[in-house]
Amino acid sequence: MSTNQKSLGYGRDIFREDHEAFRSTVRNFFQKEIEPYVRQWEDDGFYPAELFRKAGKLGLLCVGIPEEYGGGGGDILHHMVLHEEHGYSPAGASLEAGLQTDSSAYVILDAGTEEQKRNWLPKMAAGEEIMELALSEPSAGSDAKGIKTRAKRDGSDYVINGSKMWVSNGPVLTQLLVVAKCKSDDGEDGLAIFIVPAGARGVTVSRKTELLLRGCGGVSEAFFDDVRIPAENVLGGSTRGGLGAAMSTITVGRMAAASRFLAASELALSLTVDYTKERSAFQKRIFDFQLTQSKLATMKTEIAAGRAFVDSCLARAASGTLSNDESAMAKLFVSEVEGRVMDESLQLHGAMGFSDENPISKMYAFARVHRIFLGTSEILRLSIARGM
Structure with a gap:
């Protein structure tokens, strides 16, 4: 390093x-x-x-x-x-x-x-329980209201049927926060969150889903077949407001994501600068070619702009004044900057950037999904525009 x-x-x-x-x-x-x-x-x-x-x-x-x-x-x-x-x-x-x-x-x-x-x-x-939110389904991603997993009251329990996908840390998790449709006491359909043990009868968590990125982490699918859960496992003790609870941390979540994406971009730029100074072609360092310097300068400028915006958002998050729109803009802007930085970094590494031995290859693959989860770039643009 x-x-x-x-x-x-x-x-x-x-x-x-x-x-x-x-x-x-x-x-x-x-x-x-x-x-x-x-x-x-x-x-x-x-x-x-x-x-x-x-x-x-x-x-x-x-x-x-x-x-x-x-x-x-x-x-x-x-x-x-x-x-x-x-x-x-x-x-x-x-x-x-x-x-x-x-x-x-x-x-x-x-x-x-x-x-x-x-x-x-x-x-x-303490790391004794590994718990993940199970929200997305095959037919419900950004449109969380399209959730089909359902929980039905049966005496003092709830019985859950349905499936989830893109559940982080699937192979090692011990508990799931399952968002499911459920009738409230007044008979209206709503969304509730249930704390469901991964080892409960009727729960099946798949092996790691094969992805574009082949790392040591990943996601799984989860299936619920007549899973019986006591009423005390309803989050907050209420079958109302599940979607609101699931989305309550979205502002912080998007800022955390933007922070990680920007850090990865800074690392990629640093690795690329080092590589271009070490690697030579035509009796000249790759770094010394004018086109290389132009690419690196553009990457540095975009990262600096992202850093200024993200840090200002983090300061507002610390003071409790960060808005949903600001976190959406941060996640949108930085994820797209990261995509460009990773693409140019791999390009400047040449064939070595495509090697699994080089961290740039996995960073490139991982960056691609960042414009999809926690709100696709398209959804974020619509959300930001609605606030204008």
């Missing part, structure tokens, strides 16, 4: 000393506990669940959750640092979702009953 890569992320005005110290802890964890083993995990098919317990012991999980619920007691910027460090690590793309289960924790924090918070959040912070 070059001196420039070691300094990535540090020295920005929005972060305090405790944020910088947390960044160092996370970065050391990636360098010692993840990067040396990622190739073996790719061969194995998935990283081990033990990784979460190791991270939990160091206080890396649920760092923004209050201490009274077992979290780290930090703020939203600690949460963003964890996401950035996924992006700054050469192994980050292979991990895919990786340690980023905090979105589920925030859903429980925002919408769960007091008993649910005290039961689940400490276990998630």
Whole structure:
């Protein structure tokens, strides 16, 4: 790792000393506990669940959750640092979702009953429970109201039938937050969230779905066949407001995504600059060709523009004044910048960029999906336009 890569992320005005110290802890964890083993995990098919317990012991999980619920007691910027460090690590793309289960924790924090918070959040912070939101279906992605999975009341239980896809960390998760249609007490159809053990009778979680990116992380499908869940597992104790609860963290989620995408772009640029200075063609460094410099300058400029906007959004997120439109714009802009940066980075690496041995190849593949999840670029543009 070059001196420039070691300094990535540090020295920005929005972060305090405790944020910088947390960044160092996370970065050391990636360098010692993840990067040396990622190739073996790719061969194995998935990283081990033990990784979460190791991270939990160091206080890396649920760092923004209050201490009274077992979290780290930090703020939203600690949460963003964890996401950035996924992006700054050469192994980050292979991990895919990786340690980023905090979105589920925030859903429980925002919408769960007091008993649910005290039961689940400490276990998630310790890495003992790995919980993911199960929202998307074959016919319902951006249009969450098209969900077909249904929960029906049966005595003191609910019986769930349906299926989900794109469930992060499928092979290692222990609990699912399942969004399902359900009739409320007044007979109206609504959406509710159910805490469903991955090992419950009638639950089948598939093997990792084969994707364009072949890393050590991934997603799975989940199937529910007459899965019986006690009423106490209804998130918040109510069968109303499930979609609102699921979407309650979307603003923070999009900022976390933008932070990770931008960090990965910075890493890609640094790796590409190093490579073009080391590689020669026609008795000249690749870096010294005018066209190469033009491409690198454009990449640096777009990243700098993204950094200025993202950091201003993070400052507003820390003060509680960030709007949905701003987070949508950040995710939209940065994901598209990342796509261009990864494309040019791979191009400037030549055939070596296409090699599985080079982190740029996985970073390139992972970047492509970033214009799709958490709102496609098209959906985000429509959302932003509606606010004009």
